Amino acid sequence: MNWILLIIAGLFEVAFAFCLGKAKETTGSEMYLWYAAFLVTLTISMGLLIKATQTLPMGTAYAVWTGIGAVGTVLVGILVFKEPATFLRLFFIATLIASIVGLKAVSH
DSSP states (O other): OOHHHHHHHHHHHHHHHHHHHHHHHOOOOHHHHHHHHHHHHHHHHHHHHHHHHHTOHHHHHHHHHHHHHHHHHHHHHHTTTTOOOOOHHHHHHHHHHHHHHHHHHHOO
């Protein structure tokens, strides 16, 4: 169950990075709404990470959480914010995914 919470926490990390990107693109009251959404998603992500680390190894949980956030944020950058999708960028994202899966596999 805590692995599921950790995955959800990682997805909320992607969401708070997305909110920062959207806030950067907007002005006025819309910008403040994106910053408010950032704070909400950040709080949820951290809360779920805290809950997950009560039973999962701290180093593994944190690495998986940041890995999910990193991979998800790069994909959101490519798909939503039209950032470049070069071969090397995708190659290193693939190695990061393999590392996350490996950490999950060797954790108790």
